[in-house]
Amino acid sequence: MIVELLKSQPEIALFTSLALGYLIGSIRFGPISLGGVCGTLIVALLLGQTGARIAPDLKNIAFALFIFALGFTGGPQFFANIGKGWRYGLLSIVEIVSVMTLVMIAVVLMKLDAGTAAGLLAGAATESAVIGTASEAIARLGISPEAVGTLQAHIVTAYSVSYLFGLITIVLFTSQVAPLILRVNLRDEAARLFRKLGGDGVLDEGQRLALPPLVGRAFRAGPAAGIQVAQFEARFGNNITVERVLREQRQIDADGQLVLQSGDVVFIAGRRESMVDASASLGEEVSGEGFTKLLAQRVDVMLTRRDADGLTLAQMRERASAQAGRGIYVSAITRLDTTVPALPGTVVRRGDVLTLLGAPSDVKRGAQRLGYVIQQTTKTDFVYLGLGVLVGMLIGRFGLKVGGVSLVLGTGGGCLLSGLLFGWARSHFPVVGSLPSAAAQVLKDFGLATFIAAVGLSAGPDAIKLVREYGLALPLAGILMVLIPGLLSLWIGRMFLKLEAPMLLGAIAGQQCSTPAISALVGVTGNSTPVIGYTITYALSNILLPLMGPVVVGLAAKFG
Incomplete structure (x- = not known):
């Protein structure tokens, strides 16, 4: 009865796969969890034995929305990191070249078909989007529908097997094995790096400062009497x-020209360590009850200025005139929906979201100079979204032949490129194209999970046949395809690029597109310094790896 119900109403199988898959994916084994996508695939493969199938049109629409949203959100960071983030970007190139070489070696030695080869790439590189781009490429091979279905089933099966072992390997490699190879205490290195970047302490993950870095206090002017405000502020950087x-009893908005007088009650805001130094030069601290309508505003600003790209926060403050930078403080940096530590030595990139804190007039002035304010809206511009997906589908129809290998981007590759361009355009012309981060995240999560559930259900009995055919070869290949690129990047990053260990290991987690790996790494280091390296390679690999799906299919079809 249940089998007939799932066949007649496949939407039940779809949402069962999503619900149970995300439940299974949330279970943690130490620092490792499968994640909702892999959990959904496992449940869908099991339910697929009943014969339940999802219409191909739904699968294609879901993937198009996912891949466009992926490109849209990553567009500003992708283009920002192509040039000035070259040291970390080189590690993404190492990942692409080495993993593609290993896949082709496996194709020749193990006689892999195009579907299994693509699934091995997707799983070992923990990049689920490769499944979609490779599936479309297989549909264009000019083979029978039955053969297409078989090869597409092989993609998801090889992915599910190699993903599990690849995930475990990258988490253990970055957080445990690599520090032993480098002979460093990762926690001590992260603490040292945090201080080098201008931090004054180290927080364990999940903790917040009881003493906030930005504070406001009131003093009765004593020793500071007779000093001009601009001179006093410059004394403390x-x-x-x-x-x-x-x-x-009269309140005065202070400007740089104001001269402090004895008996003035002065309200000062700024960084805590500088406030401590300045307090001895001011006088007695008071409650400040006489101040009214004293407001602090917090605003998220998308950084678009070219001349700020690649500068540290300290350099940005040094290069700004005293009046332009006065009263503006960066309390947080968000990059690819990941929080990067806002330390004086942190390098900012175009496309970063800077959280500015200060008086309303100061914050407004800073936002105008740095980029544009991200309006807190829940509305999605469906004209922009629909046009972007349509342009992506048109781009996906174009292809070329290289050495007898047919390469066609397909809807996935086309929508990915379209998303990149539309996301970049949105960051430069913010008056159009609203796609709130929460809405984009829903498109990515639901679109990918629905696509994965659909292909998992369609895999059916072919999944079991493939596992029996290759046995332990696929898990072993998945492990090697993580270890070899990881070791290469570790050697290149340390010996030639001279990257700090925490950021290098974060970059290796990013080149592997592994969120569990960076989570484990942050837990081991005790602070978020590895995230600085992670965001750059993640932005690049997350875009470049899906484009390799059609390449693997074309090469494997020719040489496999």
């Missing part, structure tokens, strides 16, 4: 700002 002065 402009890391504090005299916001307002209470003089004879």
Whole structure:
């Protein structure tokens, strides 16, 4: 009865796969969890034995939305990191070249078909989007529908097997094995790097400062009487700002030309360490009850200025004039929906979201100079979204032949490129194309999970046949396709690129597109310094690896 129900109403199988898959994927084994996508695939493969199938049109629509949203959100960071992030970007190239070479070696030695080869690439590189781009490429090989279905089933089966072992390998390699090879104490190295970048302490993951880095305090001017505000602020590196002065029961908005007088009650905001140094030069601290309507504003700003790209936060403050940078503080940096530590030595990139904190007038001035304010909206511009997906489908129809190998981007590759361009355009012309981050995340999560569930259901009994045919060869290949690129990147990054260990290991987790690996790494280091390297390689590999799907299919079809 259940089998007939699933066959007659496949939507039940779809949502069962999503619900149970994400439940299974949330179970943690130490630092490792399968994740919702892999969990969904496992459940879908099991339910696929009942004969339940999802219409191909739904599968194609879901994947088109996912891959466009992936490109849209990664577009600004992708283009920002192509040039100035070349040291980390080189590691993504190492990943692409080495993993493609290993896949082709496996094709020749193990006589892999195009589907199994593509699934091995997707699983070992932990990049689920390869499944979609490779599936489309297989459909264009000019073979029978039955053969197409078999090869597409081989993709998801090889993916599910190699993904599990690849995931475990990259998590253990970055957090445990690589530090032993480098002979470093990763926690001590991360603490040292944190201080080098301008941090004054190290937080364990999940903790917050009881003493916030940005504070406001009120003092009665004593030793500071007779000093001009601009001179006083410059004495402490402009890391504090005299916001307002209470003089004879009258409040004065302080500017750089104001001269402090004895008895003034001065309200100062700024960085805590500078505030501590400045307090001795001010006088007695008071409650500041006389100040009214003293507001602090927090605004998220997309950085678009070319001359700020590649600078550290400290360099940005040094290059700004005293008036332009006055009263503006960066309290957080968000890159690819990941929080990067906002330390003086942190390098910013175009496309970063800077959280500015300060008086409303100061924050407004800073936002105008740095980029544009991200409006907190829940509305999606469906004109922009629909046009972007349509352009992607048109791009996907174009292809070429290289050495007898037919390469066609397909809807997946086309929508990925379209998403990149539309996301980049949105970051430069923010008046159109609203796609809130929450909406984009839903498109990515639901689109990919639905696509994966559909291909998992269609795999059916072919999955079991493939596992029996190759046995332990696929898991072993998945492990080697993680270890060899990881070791190469470790050697190149340390010996030639001279990267700091925490950021190098974060970059290796990013080139592998592994969120569990960076989570484990942050837990081991005790702070978020590895995220700085992770975001750059993740942005590049997340775009380049899916484009390799059609390449693997074409090469494997010719040489396999």
